[in-house]
Amino acid sequence: MVVVLGIESTAHTFGVGIATDKGDILANVNDTYVPVGGGIKPTEAAEHHSKVAVDILKRALKEAGIGFDRIDGVAVALGPGMGPCLRVGATLARYLSLRYRKPLVPVNHAVAHVEISRLTTGFHDPIIVYVAGGNTMIVTLVEGRYRVFGETLDMPLGNCLDTFAREVGLSHPGVPKVEELALKGKRYIRMPYIVKGQDLSYSGLLTYALRVYKEKKYSLEDICLSLVENAYSMLVEVAERAVAHIGKNELTLTGGVARSKILNKKLQIMAQDRGIKYKPVSPEYAGDNGAMIAYTGALAFAKNIVIDVEESSIRPMWRIDEVDILWRE
Ligand code: FE2
Numbered sequence: 001m002v003v004v005l006g007i008e009s010t011a012h013t014f015g016v017g018i019a020t021d022k023g024d025i026l027a028n029v030n031d032t033y034v035p036v037g038g039g040i041k042p043t044e045a046a047e048h049h050s051k052v053a054v055d056i057l058k059r060a061l062k063e064a065g066i067g068f069d070r071i072d073g074v075a076v077a078l079g080p081g082m083g084p085c086l087r088v089g090a091t092l093a094r095y096l097s098l099r100y101r102k103p104l105v106p107v108n109h110a111v112a113h114v115e116i117s118r119l120t121t122g123f124h125d126p127i128i129v130y131v132a133g134g135n136t137m138i139v140t141l142v143e144g145r146y147r148v149f150g151e152t153l154d155m156p157l158g159n160c161l162d163t164f165a166r167e168v169g170l171s172h173p174g175v176p177k178v179e180e181l182a183l184k185g186k187r188y189i190r191m192p193y194i195v196k197g198q199d200l201s202y203s204g205l206l207t208y209a210l211r212v213y214k215e216k217k218y219s220l221e222d223i224c225l226s227l228v229e230n231a232y233s234m235l236v237e238v239a240e241r242a243v244a245h246i247g248k249n250e251l252t253l254t255g256g257v258a259r260s261k262i263l264n265k266k267l268q269i270m271a272q273d274r275g276i277k278y279k280p281v282s283p284e285y286a287g288d289n290g291a292m293i294a295y296t297g298a299l300a301f302a303k304n305i306v307i308d309v310e311e312s313s314i315r316p317m318w319r320i321d322e323v324d325i326l327w328r329e
Contacts, residue, residue: 002072002302005060005096006294009089010081010109011134012040014049015290016060018071021298021327023119026064028284028291029056034172039163040133046084053092060290068100073306075105075297077112079315081134086314094309103306105297109288110135110320114146115299116292117254117281127248129239129267132255132288133158136200136235138242139320141328146320149242150198157231158257160202164227168213168220178224179262185225189218193230198241200234228262236266240274249276258286299327 001020008015008030015030033048035041061067076093079086097104113135114128127140127149136158137151155163158175165174170181192208194201209227212218243251251271257263258280271278285292303326 002298003066003070004073004075004105004294004298004301005071006075006077006107006290006292006297007089007093008077008109008288008290008293009049009085010077010079011085011288012045013288014052014056014088015288015293016056017290017292017294018060018064018066019291019294019298021302023295025291025295026066027060028289029060029063030289031056032287039166042082042084045082046088049085049088053088057092068102071100071102073103073105073297073301075107075293075301076312077109077293078106078312079109079318081109081316083314083316086316090312090314094312097309103301104309104312105301105305106307106312107293107296107300108318108320108323109293110137111146111323111325112292112296113254113281114139114320115296116285116289117252119295120282120285121252121279123250123252123277123279125248126250126252127239127243127246129235129251129253130255131157131235131253131257131263133162135255136202137320138239140242140246140248141325144325144328145323146325148321149246150200150238152200152202153196154201154203155206157200157202157235158255160206160231161227164206164209167210175257175260179228179260181221181224182228182262185219185221187218187222187225188229189222189226191226191230193234195234195237198238200238202231205230232263232266235263236270239267240270243270243274243276251276251278253280254286256287259283303327
């Protein structure tokens, strides 16, 4: 068994987790930067991360009740994500690696969302719908890698709903607020529904929803209902085709939007229709967190995936399908 400390700093959350490759989560301490007006500014988020980093690290070690002597490796999410934010986590990881002579383990943030979902659902080989503020994709393991079976061509679903929420004056976090209003909506307004083969496009839908809002012809509730209906149905359509094509019998939802009641219901219905099992990642690990980096880092470390400090430059555009998943046979 190996114990790995993992650092998350790809976007708005700075987190430190401690986990074993057997799936014990010993610590998970996170702090999220909430932008005041406007979207997330990478430099401001990075500043937040550097301010809280040491405190979060100390709290994680305290929560786990262990010292650095018990840590076998230091994992860090090197990407994908925002450069200034990634640099904070990478710098801390390099320091800890050198200071305590612990191997450095590179972790892909998207792979970590997948692995924490597999861990908390107990699913062995699921098809994964990964939806967050920064990502929207459907993946599953094929020949040693998480291959993409559909993704957004422009903005992620979470970003689409968050931006809409912000522009119409709803407070952060946007997705639950938009859903709350959507559930009160009564009338569906026709909006763009853009699916291109297995890929999705959300920017046209966002622009349209905002235009309709400015025209003041419909209630905000009806606009939210229609926006959410299209955004989620597009995703479920693509996911269903992936399920039909791939032929696996487990489906999971991971990422920040995995807490969505409406999306969960839609995926549940689809899975039931197709006679497969459905379970989302457990809510406490839906959003970005240090534990998922630690756990994925532990899986990787157990397979000897380590890098030198010199090779630990950040990878803002690192795709999930570029990673060899050596811990799965
Ligand atoms: Fe994420």
